Amino acid sequence: MRALSRISLTQRLTLMFVLAASSVLLVLGFVIASSVEQHFEDLDMEVLSGKMELTRQALLRVHSQQGLTEFTHQLAYSLVGHHGMEVMVIDVDDTVIFATGHAGFDPARVMRQAIQAPDQPALWQLDAQTYRGLAARLPTAMADAAGQPLQVFVAVAADIVHHQTYMQSFLQTLWLFVAGAALLTGVLGWVAVHRGLTPLRAMRRQAQGVTAQQLSQRLPVNTIPRELAELAQSLNEMLARLEVAFQRLTDFSSDIAHELRTPVSNLLTQTQVTLSRARSADDYRQILESNAEEFERMARMISDMLLLAKSDHGLVLPQREGLSLALEVRALFDYFDAVAEEKNVSLRLLGDGSVSADRLMLRRALGNLLSNALRHADPVSTVTVCVSGLEHGVEISVANQGEAIAPEHLARVFDRFFRVDPARQRSSEGTGLGLAITQSIAQAHGGTIRAASNDGVTTFTVYLPRT
Template sequence: AGRPHLRALNRISLTQRLTLMFVLAASSVLLGLGFVVAASVEQHFEDLDMEVLSGKMELTRQALLRVHSQQGLTEFTHQLAYSLVGHHGMEVMVIDADEAVIFATGHAGFDPALVIRQATQASNQPALWQLDAQTYRGLAARFPTAIADAAGQPLRVYVAVAADIGHHQAYMQSFLQTLWLFVAGAALLTGMLGWVAVHRGLAPLRAMRRQAQGVTAQQLSQRLPVNTIPRELAELAQSLNEMLARLEEAFQRLTEFSSDIAHELRTPVSNLLTQTQVTLSRARGADDYRQILESNAEEFERMARMISDMLLLAKSDHGLALLQRQELSLADEVRALFDYFDALAEEKNVTLRLLGDGTVSADRLMLRRALGNLLSNALRHADPASTVTVRVQMLERGVEISVANQGEPIAPEHLLRVFDRFFRVDPARQRSSEGTGLGLAITQSIVQAHGGRISAASNEGVTTFTMSLPDQLGSEHVAARVV
C-alpha cells in the first residue's frame, strides 16, 4: 500500500522536498511555541482566578467562625452580600447541612448537590461549572460555624465561590485564531524563502549537471570545479573527477588498443592481399604457388597468434581466466623452457643459466607462457656471447623469479610502457621478427591473475624483469606496478 506513496515521493524534486521540510519544521516549531504560550496564559488566568477565589473563600471561613446564632448567620449573609458589591462575575453560594440554600448571589444558580459533592470529594480544588451559556471556575468547601447543633457539634455549612471565565475563554479563542493565522502566514513565507534558499543552495549541483552533460566520448577531459563549490559537494565533485579521469584513461587505452589492433592486422592483411594480387597477375608454376601459399600460411599463423593473445588479454581484464593451480617446481619448469629455447640460444651464442629453486602454486601452462615470454624477450635482446640468467628466490609469503640479460638498456621513459599492448621500444624493427607485441602484456596479465606483480629495471647494460608470486591464492596481493 505504501509503494504508490513512495513512487509519488520519488517524483518530487529535491528543491520541493527541502522546501516542504523547511515549512514543516518551521510550522511545527511555531505551533509548539504557540501551544506553550497558550498553556502558560491559561495557567496564568487560572492562578489569578484562584488567588481571588481563595481570598474570598478565606474571608468567608473567617466570617463563619464568628457566627454564634441563627440571627448571626442572617447577618453574615447580609455582610457577605455587601462584600461582593463591585465584584462583577463573582458568584457565592452558601448551603446548610440540609442542602438548603442560605445565600446565593443573583447568578449563582449552581446545583446544590454538585457543590456538596465538590466540597466533599475535592475541597478547595478548582473545578469548571457550566451554568446556562456561562462557564465558571469555582471552589467549594465545608466550613464550621460557632453555632452548636443538637449534638453539641459545630454547625457546618457548604460554601461555593465561583468566577465567570467567559472573558478568559474569549481571549484564548482570539489568541488561537491569531496563532493559526500567524502559523499559516509563517508557513507560506517560510516556503517562499526556503524555496529561494534551496534553489540558490543547489545552484552548484545544477552547474555540475550542465558540465556533466557536456562530457562525451570526445570530451572526457572536462572536470568539475572543486574550489568554487561547498565542501559537501566538493567531495562529490572530486569523486566524479576521479571517475572521469579513470574513464578517460580507460577510453584512451581502448582507443590506442583499437588503433594498434588495426595497425597490427593491417600489415599481414596487406601482405596477403599483395601476394595474392601478384600471384593472380599471371600464370605460375606449382612451385611458385606452393611458395606463396607457405608465405601466406605464415601470415595466417601470425594473425591467429595475435587473435589468441588478444582473447587471453580480454579474459584476463574481465577476470575470466580460470587457473588450474598445482604445486610446481620452478627449477623444473625453467629447465624445460631452457630445452625449448636451447636452439635459439645456441644460434645467438647466448648461455642460459639458472640460479636457485622454489615451489609455487600456479597454473602450469600459464606460468610457462609467462616465463617463456620473458625468456624469449631476453634472448631477442641479449648481446652475443652473453648470459641470460634466471634467478629463483623463496620469500616469506611467496617466490620471486627474475630474468636478466645483458644488452642495450631500455630508456627510463620506455620502462613505464614496456607492459603496454603492442608497445615496442624500437618501432623501426621488423615486425615479423618482433612477434605480436603482446608478450609482456600477456605476462603481466598472467602474473596479476595469480595475485602477483611484475616489474622491469634496466641499469648498466643489464635488463631485468622480476615476477613476484604469492604462495597461494588469497595471499597478500601487491598491486602490479612498473619500476
C-alpha cells in the first residue's frame, strides 16, 4: 500500500486502463481459441460420425463369417484416399478383426470407451500422433449361441496433428497480438490520461499562486471538465472561508493589540510619572489601586480570550443540570437591580421554561446580554426578558429600547472586540468580548444566538435545546 501511494495518478490510471484492456483482450483470446478448437472438433466429429454410421449400416448386412470377411474388404476399399483416417473392428473375444495400417490402438481401451462413453469423442495418443476417435458397440445380422445379435466393437479415429499445428501457430499469433495490443493500449492510455489531467495540473499551478496575501484568487470553474469543476468549486468555497477567517484573525490580532496597548500604556505612563518624584504613601496607594483596576481588566480580557480559544477547539464542556429559566433570570435581575435603578430602567420577565444546561455558563451568557441591554437602553425604558417554550427547546430573548444597530453591523456584533461605535470609551464598556462569549456558550450547549434591531428595539435571542 505504501509503494502504491508513491505512484502518480497518471501511472495509476494508465495501469488500471492497461489491466482492464488486457483482461478484455485475454478473455476475447480465450473465446476465439475455444471457438476455433470447437470448430475443428465439430468438423472431425462430422467425418467420424459419418464413418461410424456407414460402418453401422454395413454391419447390419453381415449374416455370416464370410460376410464379415467381405465387410472388412469393403471397409478397406472405402477408406482408400482418406489419409489420416483409422478404423479398428474388435469382436467380443478381444480379437482384432480389422485394423488399418496405423490403427494400433489398445483393444481394451477401445472396448472400455465403447461401453462407458459410446459415440463420445476422445483423444487417443499413439506414438507421436494424436487422434480424435469414436468407439461404439455395433450389432451385426449374425446371431450368437443364445440367439442374440452378434456385436463387435468399432473404433473410428482421425489424425489431428495438422489441427494441432495450426492451433499452435494460431495461438502464438493471437497471444502476440494480445501482448502488442496491451502495450499499445498502455501507450495510448498514458497519452489520454496525461492529456485528460491537463486541467488538474493547471489547477495545481493556480493553487500554488494562492498565498496569505492573495487569498482572493479563485480557481476557474467554467473552463474545466464537470468532475473537476465540482472540486474547483469546493476549493473556491474553502478559499472563501479561509479568506474570511484570515481577515477575522487579522482584525482580531489588530484589536487585541489595541486593547492591550491602552492599559499597558496607561500603566507605563502612570508608573513613569509616579517614579519621577517622591510621593506620599496615600499617593502610592491611589496609584497602586488604579494599576490594580487596569490589571483586573487585563486579567478579565485574558480569561475571556482563553475561554473563546477553548470554545473554538470544542474544549468547553457544559456540566448540565435541570434549570428553571425564570429563577435564573430573577437571580440576575437582583444582581443588576442597582445598575437598572441608576439608569432609571425597569426589568421585566415574561414566560418560563426549563432546560438542561450549565448553571454558571448560562448565567454568564444571560448576564452578558442583560449588561449589554442596560448599557444601551434609553433612560426611563424597560429591558424585557421573554422565555418561550418550543417543541424541542426554549428561546430566551433580551430586548431593550435604544439606538438601533445598523444592518451592516448586525452580522458582526458577535465578532470579538467589535463595537458598533469605535469612538466609545473602551474602559467603560468592558472587554468587548461579551457577545462573542455568549455565542460560544450557546454553541457549546448545541444552541444558537441571533440579533435583530428594528424601530428602536434591539433584541438578542438565544435558542437552547431542552437536552
